[in-house]
Amino acid sequence: MSELIERGVGSRLTRRGSLSSLVAVFGGSAVLAACGGESAPAAAPTAAKAAPTAAAAATTAPAPTAAPTAAPKPVTIKVTARTVSEAEMWDVRIPVFQKENPGITVEKDLNDGDIIAKITTLIAAGSIGDVVHTHPSQAQPQRLYLAKSMKDLDALIARDKVDLKQWYPAAIDAGRLDGKVISLPFKGKMAAVAFFYNKTLFDQAGVKVPDANTTMADVMEAAVKLTKPDGSQWGIATTLPKDSRTLTGTLRRWNAELLDKEAKKGMLASTEAGAAFAWFYDAFHKRKVADPKADIQKLFVEGKAAMLMNLDFNVKTAIQPAAKQFGYEYSAILAPKGPTGRRGGIWVPDALQLSATSPNPDQAWKVLQFLASKDTGLALAMQKTGSTTPGARPDVYNDPKFVNHEVFPKILQELDRDANELGETYQVPGNYKITEFNKALGDAVNKVWENQGEPTPSYLKALNDELQNILDLPR
Secondary structure, three states, X not given: OHHHHHHOOOEEEOOOOOEEEOOOOEOOOOOOOOOOOOXXXXXXXXXXXXXXXXXXXXXXXXOOOOOOOOOOOOEEEEEXXXXXXXXHHHHHHHHHHHHHOOOEEEEEEEEOOOHHHHHHHHHHHOOOOOEEEEOHHHOHHHHHHHOOOEOOOHHXXXXXXXXXXXXXXXXXXXXXXXXXXOOEEEEEEXXXXXXXXXXXXXXXXXXXXXOOOOEHHHHHHHHHHHOOOOOOOEOOEOOOOOOHHHHHHHHHHHOOOOEOOOOOOEOOOOHHHHHHXXXXXXXXXXXXXXXXXXXXXXXXXXXXXXXXXXXXXXXXXXHHHHHHHHOOOEEEEEOOEOOOOOOOOEEEEEEEEEEXXXXXXXXXXXXXXXXXXXXXXXXXXXXXXXXXXXXXXXXXXXXXXXXXXXXXXXXXXXXXXXXXXXXXXXXXXXXXXXXHHHHHHHHHHHHHHOOOOXXXXXXXXXXXXXXXXXXOOOO
């Protein structure tokens, strides 16, 4: 991937690290990239046995007939998940499971709205599914396990000799607690590293388009040139994130961290974190090249911003049709380099857990493994709507079907794949107090958005102290 990073989207990475030329502009009039044998019979006896005597034949009782083996009792396994994001996958994969496992019926318990809150409600009501789609970015697997709502999977993994190396290590680590595996990965990606740009706007302004060597200083310079004072066009659509997940991925671009390696200490008082906050404050309130209150995806999709930063490659599902509708060409790169060359990012998986109250844990485990398989992961990646985040497995990201998606440009698929090689890890507060942590963080960041607080060293130290008080709470 290093060669992709250094040579830009005009180059294409092979899995041995070599790149060949690749057109990387889409939208408007651009063309999409495509679109052992049976057992041997038993040996014959070498000699016939002597026939039994008449007396023996008369007194020998017939052998009892063996009772027929009872068929397994049919069971229903309920899967609790969300409605929209994976809608296409369910219709593709559940019929396959039913055909392979006729004694198990899968009941889809799909929910709209806030799935995290909904799961809490379902558990309280005693109606949670046997298998549950949960979210490590919100420390949900750990919190549910600590509440004794979910089972650990170690015994089942050992019994069935499940190879954990088939998933990305960061995805497995996100499902651990105190050394126990409490979830398997459903899907996953390197988040907050997608960087889209509107080539049409760059060309009209005579500004050089971003490439793999573009830095955050370059981005600011280009944004100044591409912003119109009347507010009809912004240089960049971006946000200073209010949640720990995306803020962590953003801060790393400046070689900063939100938390230390043990996730027990806040790190926002660092010089590097200060530089990251200052970049966004300048973009919002000094140079005014970004609108802090805008819906950044909508702004870019409608052709009113030249660049889009801090979202994921999933946003392609909105950009691809919009580029045709609004008549512009667009392209993408991995996030630009920060001062030390780091691009940022955070590995974010979704998880599958086994309910502690499931009356059929063995059958539920079979369903869970099926949903964590390569084929399900590929079905997730091949969706045309909703979430296109693939299964959290190298064999999915490297599958030719993923790279050559029938709808989305090949370069986007390759960038999404190669972002995993950035090596940025998953992280949440070590005591899993994610709700309290994000509330304090969001309130302080919102003041920066509203220009009610400038992120000076003293401001960030006060915020870090507040966050540390939360980190010091028992889990």
